[in-house]
Amino acid sequence: MKDKVQDIIKKYHDDKTRLMDILIDIQAEYNCIPGEAIEIIAGQLNMSKVDVEQTLSFYHFFTTEPNGKYTVYLNDSMVAEMMGRDEIARAFEEEAGTTFGSVTEDGLIGLFNTSDIGMNDQEPAALINGVPFTSLTISKVKELIAGFKAGKEVKDMIGQTGDGNNSDPRIMSMVNNNCLKRIGSIMCLEYETGWALRRTVHITREAVIEMVKRSNLRGRGGAGFPAGLKWEFCRKSEGDATYLVCNADEGEPGTFKERVVLTEMPEQLFEGMAIAAYAINAKEGILYLRAEYIYLRDYLEDVMETMRKDNLLGKHILGVEGFDFDIRIQMGAGAYVCGEESALIESMEGKRGEPRNRPPFPVQAGYMNQPTVVNNVETLSTVVKIMLNGPDWFKAIGTPESAGTKLLSVAGDCKKPGVYEFEFGTKVNEVLDLVEATSVQAVQIGGPSGVCINPEMFDRNISFEDLSTGGAFIVIGKDRDLLQDVVTNYIDFFIEESCSSCAPCRSLTVILRGKLQKLLNGHGTMNDIDELYRWGQFMKQANRCGLGQTAANPILTTIENFRPLYEALVKTDEDYMSEFDMSKAVEESCKYVDRVPNVH
Amino acid sequence: MSKPVLATTSLAGCFGCHMSFLDIDERILELIELVEFNKSPIDDIKTFTKQCDIGLIEGGCCNSENIHVLKDFRKNCKILVSVGECAIMGGLPALRNGIPVEECLREAYLDGPTVGLNTEKILPNDDELPMLLDKVYPCHEIVKIDYYLPGCPPTADLIWNALIALITGDELKLPYEVVKFD
Numbered sequence: 149m150k151d152k153v154q155d156i157i158k159k160y161h162d163d164k165t166r167l168m169d170i171l172i173d174i175q176a177e178y179n180c181i182p183g184e185a186i187e188i189i190a191g192q193l194n195m196s197k198v199d200v201e202q203t204l205s206f207y208h209f210f211t212t213e214p215n216g217k218y219t220v221y222l223n224d225s226m227v228a229e230m231m232g233r234d235e236i237a238r239a240f241e242e243e244a245g246t247t248f249g250s251v252t253e254d255g256l257i258g259l260f261n262t263s264d265i266g267m268n269d270q271e272p273a274a275l276i277n278g279v280p281f282t283s284l285t286i287s288k289v290k291e292l293i294a295g296f297k298a299g300k301e302v303k304d305m306i307g308q309t310g311d312g313n314n315s316d317p318r319i320m321s322m323v324n325n326n327c328l329k330r331i332g333s334i335m336c337l338e339y340e341t342g343w344a345l346r347r348t349v350h351i352t353r354e355a356v357i358e359m360v361k362r363s364n365l366r367g368r369g370g371a372g373f374p375a376g377l378k379w380e381f382c383r384k385s386e387g388d389a390t391y392l393v394c395n396a397d398e399g400e401p402g403t404f405k406e407r408v409v410l411t412e413m414p415e416q417l418f419e420g421m422a423i424a425a426y427a428i429n430a431k432e433g434i435l436y437l438r439a440e441y442i443y444l445r446d447y448l449e450d451v452m453e454t455m456r457k458d459n460l461l462g463k464h465i466l467g468v469e470g471f472d473f474d475i476r477i478q479m480g481a482g483a484y485v486c487g488e489e490s491a492l493i494e495s496m497e498g499k500r501g502e503p504r505n506r507p508p509f510p511v512q513a514g515y516m517n518q519p520t521v522v523n524n525v526e527t528l529s530t531v532v533k534i535m536l537n538g539p540d541w542f543k544a545i546g547t548p549e550s551a552g553t554k555l556l557s558v559a560g561d562c563k564k565p566g567v568y569e570f571e572f573g574t575k576v577n578e579v580l581d582l583v584e585a586t587s588v589q590a591v592q593i594g595g596p597s598g599v600c601i602n603p604e605m606f607d608r609n610i611s612f613e614d615l616s617t618g619g620a621f622i623v624i625g626k627d628r629d630l631l632q633d634v635v636t637n638y639i640d641f642f643i644e645e646s647c648s649s650c651a652p653c654r655s656l657t658v659i660l661r662g663k664l665q666k667l668l669n670g671h672g673t674m675n676d677i678d679e680l681y682r683w684g685q686f687m688k689q690a691n692r693c694g695l696g697q698t699a700a701n702p703i704l705t706t707i708e709n710f711r712p713l714y715e716a717l718v719k720t721d722e723d724y725m726s727e728f729d730m731s732k733a734v735e736e737s738c739k740y741v742d743r744v745p746n747v748h
Numbered sequence: 749m750s751k752p753v754l755a756t757t758s759l760a761g762c763f764g765c766h767m768s769f770l771d772i773d774e775r776i777l778e779l780i781e782l783v784e785f786n787k788s789p790i791d792d793i794k795t796f797t798k799q800c801d802i803g804l805i806e807g808g809c810c811n812s813e814n815i816h817v818l819k820d821f822r823k824n825c826k827i828l829v830s831v832g833e834c835a836i837m838g839g840l841p842a843l844r845n846g847i848p849v850e851e852c853l854r855e856a857y858l859d860g861p862t863v864g865l866n867t868e869k870i871l872p873n874d875d876e877l878p879m880l881l882d883k884v885y886p887c888h889e890i891v892k893i894d895y896y897l898p899g900c901p902p903t904a905d906l907i908w909n910a911l912i913a914l915i916t917g918d919e920l921k922l923p924y925e926v927v928k929f930d
Binding site: 655723724726727728730732733734735736737738740741742743744745746747 | 815871881885
């Protein structure tokens with residue numbers, strides 16, 4: 149083992165900031181990160197063992213015990229549950245002869261749950277040894293398990309490949325992109341790769357920033373910070389080097405638009421990265437790709453290789469002296485919070501993905517403590533079209549405060565889930581019509597951290613000034629139990645994904661979950677509803693990053709917009725009710741000490 | 749007008765909150781002018797002898813006796829206050845929550861480094877002993893709690909200010925120094 153692990157470490161030049169890559173390679177080699185490997189890494193990188201362990205224990209896809217020759221990670225997000233993932237889970241358990249969270253005795257098959265894998269338009273879905281399997285059925289599960297037992301290659305079991313570039317020989321995936329159902333006016337506008345960059349290099353770096361500023365382009369990740377301003381701040385910060393990071397870690401359940409952009413138009417993204425790099429004078433770019441999209445890595449590498457040959461990446465891009473820029477892909481390892489830009493930077497440096505305190509902001513001291521711009525996939529891709537058609541053309545589309553278009557990942561109870569490009573200002577009702585959603589109880593805008601709106605609000609519009617979303621748009625039908633099926637799933641998601649750094653995010657999420665369960669159990673009071681709301685609001689002030697600040701949103705927005713559902717759960721006029729059951733509480737200890745419980 | 753009646757108790761706590769209470773120093777003389785003590789370790793009255801106005805609860809509930817005492821306090825006090833981290837959240841004793849009870853008992857009585865004298869490997873199971881709960885509960889999950897005083901322990905000033913506010917009906921003043929813990 150020693151030689152192999154050392155080879156892996158050498159591949160990354162004994163660089164401890166590349167610990168993520170080292171751990172990813174070791175996990176792939178041994179289906180786990182053995183204790184012996186941890187010691188070798190610590191020795192070789194001159195780190196303490198616990199430093200290695202604290203990074204590896206943070207990420208969902210790193211394990212210290214072998215997780216099976218065939219490792220199934222079945223999505224347990226809300227939409228997956230709506231589409232019958234529990235039935236599929238049972239089928240996996242029956243066929244494999246083991247339960248979720250464990251590996252078969254012979255070490256062949258491991259079954260695990262995982263948070264969203266970006267396939268909400270084709271659930272139930274699972275990753276098996278990193279390969280996505282979507283629209284799973286019970287018969288497919290049987291076929292898969294039989295295949296595992298017969299020792300088949302995972303890639304050979306996908307069956308028919310999906311639409312668009314999913315059938316490209318470099319991808320060969322069964323994923324369907326349900327491709328950009330409405331051909332939108334900006335992202336989807338056809339153009340020839342390289343044109344925008346050609347225009348860019350004819351003007352000064354400052355002029356590029358000025359154009360992006362004038363276009364009013366705002367970050368598409370969710371927060372909506374003006375992209376041009378971010379670039380300008382970075383340009384004005386002093387440092388030895390400047391970095392450009394593309395955040396492709398869309399982990400918000402219900403979001404899968406980046407999957408489609410990365411599959412169908414990666415050239416546009418890389419070109420956008422090159423434009424941004426030119427503007428901020430960055431030599432090195434990093435695409436932080438979520439672990440769930442590892443099936444796209446070889447393809448993306450190949451696309452970049454072609455662009456290098458075309459002189460759109462690499463040295464002296466388009467013959468411009470001093471314009472050197474190249475991109476490397478940094479894989480994640482399963483952590484929603486890494487979508488937060490400072491957590492993402494921590495992760496890229498080989499550490500736990502815990503958000504940093506700000507200031508300093510990443511534009512001042514980001515990756516390697518140098519000025520760093522972190523932009524979303526959609527933001528950077530959009531830049532290409534701004535450079536082609538000009539800021540005024542761009543600004544004319546959308547609303548005054550939200551210029552341009554937005555990619556929406558539509559999933560849930562509708563006939564046509566998929567990725568759509570809409571102009572900002574589009575009403576929720578228009579989206580619902582287009583995706584053929586009838587009988588709608590609620591729409592979750594922006595995933596668990598967003599808002600859950602009721603039908604009276606369906607004439608509101610998608611924009612930063614009204615309903616803001618990073619991309620998720622989940623339709624919840626009338627026959628769903630909103631609190632039991634949706635809200636509890638979302639709170640569980642936050643409990644799972646909290647990095648636990650801030651106490652309210654670590655603890656209050658669990659407490660709120662308990663209180664909600666108390667209501668669902670029929671033991672709640674009106675006071676409990678009020679407390680849920682009051683305590684939930686506290687989360688906004690008391691946590692460091694966006695995850696913690698919004699972790700109570702599933703509860704807060706449903707109390708605001710669906711209060712009658714909560715009140716219907718209250719069966720008493722009392723202002724207090726306890727769920728405590730003494731007989732149950734003493735049962736275990738009395739049994740162990742061999743004593744008859746004496747409850748009165 | 750008769751003086752308000754005060755009762756206090758320590759459940760699954762360390763008596764640190766009561767110690768902090770005593771840190772009001774000479775103000776204790778003022779306090780006994782303001783209130784009458786009933787069931788409390790401070791005057792060693794073991795059972796309630798009358799209806800009380802204010803009950804101060806230190807500690808959460810880790811066994812059946814804690815539950816009985818807490819319910820008794822609820823029955824006999826108009827206002828109940830959770831004093832300190834353990835009463836509010838379970839505190840240090842709640843570190844065992846999440847560890848199976850069996851494992852805790854085994855470590856405490858059979859396998860731990862301090863069990864040398866328990867040569868007969870006896871587990872406490874006498875009927876007179878309180879029964880251990882499956883986990884440590886914060887007080888508000890058992891009975892209604894009216895107020896919470898945070899801290900480990902809450903400072904003497906916080907306890908004093910809160911008591912005075914309750915007795916006089918004045919607004920509770922909580923300067924930052926009184927509730928900051930860093």
